[in-house]
Amino acid sequence: MNTTNHGEPNAHLVNALASADPSVRLRAALTAGTHPDPQFRDALVVRCAVEPDFFVRDMLTWALCRLPAESTVPRLVQELESGTVQARSQALHTLSKIGDRLAWPAVVALLHDPHDEIARTAWRTAAALVPPGDEATLASDLATELGRGDRQMQLSLSRAMVGLGEPVLPVLDTAGASSDPDIRAHAEATKQLYLDPDSTFTLSLEMAKRVAVVG
Numbered sequence: 001m002n003t004t005n006h007g008e009p010n011a012h013l014v015n016a017l018a019s020a021d022p023s024v025r026l027r028a029a030l031t032a033g034t035h036p037d038p039q040f041r042d043a044l045v046v047r048c049a050v051e052p053d054f055f056v057r058d059m060l061t062w063a064l065c066r067l068p069a070e071s072t073v074p075r076l077v078q079e080l081e082s083g084t085v086q087a088r089s090q091a092l093h094t095l096s097k098i099g100d101r102l103a104w105p106a107v108v109a110l111l112h113d114p115h116d117e118i119a120r121t122a123w124r125t126a127a128a129l130v131p132p133g134d135e136a137t138l139a140s141d142l143a144t145e146l147g148r149g150d151r152q153m154q155l156s157l158s159r160a161m162v163g164l165g166e167p168v169l170p171v172l173d174t175a176g177a178s179s180d181p182d183i184r185a186h187a188e189a190t191k192q193l194y195l196d197p198d199s200t201f202t203l204s205l206e207m208a209k210r211v212a213v214v215g
Helices: 011-017 022-034 038-048 054-065 069-079 085-098 101-108 116-129 135-143 151-162 168-175 181-195 201-214
Strands: none
Touching: 011 022, 011 038, 022 038, 022 054, 038 054, 038 069, 038 085, 054 069, 054 085, 069 085, 069 101, 085 101, 085 116, 101 116, 116 135, 116 151, 135 151, 135 168, 151 168, 151 181, 168 181
C-alpha cells in the first residue's frame, strides 16, 4: 500500500472511506484489508462509528481484523468509551471477530448497558471471549438480564447463554424458579433452545410465558 514520504496514510484512500458513494467506500475498505497497514487503523475505526451501510461496516470490520491485534485491540477498547452508540457497538462486534481476550474486562463492563444494541452486542462478544473456566460466572451475570426487551433482544441473550455450554443449565434452573413470570419464561425458552437448537424460540417463549403465568 502506498504511503507518503512522511509515513502518513495514503490520503486518497482515507478520503475514499468518507465518499458519498457507498460502492467507493466499500472498495476503499476492501483495499485497506487486502493491503493491511496499521497506519489505517484509526481511519477505519473512526469510519466504523459513522458508516450507515451494513456491507461497508462489515468490510471495515474485516479490514481491522487483518491488522495486528496488538495494534487494533487497545484502540477498539478505547472506542468502547465513546459517547456514540454505533461506535461502541461496532467496536464490540470487531473485538468479537478478533477474539483477543485482552478486551475481556472492558466487554464485561458493558453487559448491562442501558442501550439495548450495546448490551446485546456485549452479550455476544462476551460469550465469544469468555476465558476457559469462567463460563458459569458469565452465565450467572447474563442471567440477571433475563426477561429484558422484546423477543429479538431476548433471543440474543438466549443465544449468548446457550453458547456457554453446559455450565448455563444450573443457572437457567435457578432462574426458572424466579418469582418474575417473564424471567421464568425466558429461562425456560433458553433451556429449550439449549436442548434443541433447531426449535422455534418465539413459540417456545410464548408457551413458556403461558406456563409461567398459570404457575
